[in-house]
Amino acid sequence: EKRELVMRNSAAITDVQKAEQRAWELEKELENMKHEVTSAHLAVQRMECKMEDQLESSGYEQPYSVCAHPDNETKKENLTTSSLLMDLDMSSKLPSPSKV
Structure with a gap:
């Protein structure tokens, strides 16, 4: 019995290790x-800009500018993967496509 x-017990430990x-x-x-x-969002935003x-x-003036949108705090020249990843890590969620 022992x-x-x-x-x-050994099998349970192995199962836990596999699950971890x-x-x-x-x-x-x-x-x-996430990366x-x-x-991909960065590439889309760069292409739009x-x-x-x-x-x-x-000479064409757009009514809505992705690059100059108030939600976009950084200038298009300063958009980097690391800055977007920092924003992503801070929010702990995937960026919504509507904000790109």
Whole structure:
């Protein structure tokens, strides 16, 4: 009977270790996905700003500017992945596409 309890305990410890390892792997995967989402949002924002610059240079004035929007506290030249990742880490949630 004691031997059976020892075996069950050992199996339970192994299961816990596997679950902890899987949780760690999922956290890493989530972190990587957040970085990819942030990079994609940054790329979209840079392209939009570049398009705005091209439109402005051709004399077209847009009613809404992504680059000059009040929610965008940084200038387009200062947008970096690290600054967006810091914002992402502070908010602890994925940025919404409507803010890009």
